[in-house]
Amino acid sequence: MNQQRRTVLKLGTILGLAVSAGILRPEEALAAQAQWNEKAFTATDIKGAVAGLGGDAASESDKINLEAPDIAENGAVVPIVISSDLPEVTQISILVPKNPNTLTASFDIPEGTLPYVSTRIKMGGTSDVYALVKSQGKFYTAHKEIKVTLGGCGG
Incomplete structure (x- = not known):
């Protein structure tokens, strides 16, 4: 499996769990994902x-x-x-x-x-x-x- 794909899937899963648990608001989760310096x-x-x-x-x-x-x-x-x-x-x-x-x-x-x-x-x-x-x-x-x-x- 492509390593970048794995990283994106892991980050998406973690951020999704944080949003559903109320730890993060959805807009904060999107901002965190955008910080990756490609x-x-x-x-x-x-x-x-x-x-x-x-x-x-x-x-x-x-x-x-x-x-x-x-x-x-x-x-x-x-x-x-x-x-x-x-x-x-x-x-x-x-x-x-x-x-x-x-x-x-x-x-x-x-x-x-x-x-x-x-x-x-x-x-x-x-x-x-x-x-x-x-x-x-x-x-x-x-x-x-x-x-x-x-x-x-x-x-």
Whole structure:
């Protein structure tokens, strides 16, 4: 089954249940579904993903801490931890250029919150992984190569 179709069906089901339970009004559910950034998530390179997120380019920064294994035995569950010392962080994203879609995950960071994300991602094979952090309207990156012994994106 097409992954985009699955995502839309899951989101539609969850939003439908929330509306029927009275948690959301129908117009709020439609607004939540419209927030998916198709341009960013369908980009096939870093420049396209950054452009889809609203940036021109990203600069390297030593104030971003990207923790990930040097070797991932299973590309289906690669642990990633990103934190930043940059001021006013509003977004943290994870990019994997060798995946079918470069933008793997994107997290909005509410004002006054610690800029910290811990998750697991899928990787189709050995690749650099980029932490993309939006701080004061500008984008900054840090990256690390992760060697994958068993691919997680269908391999």
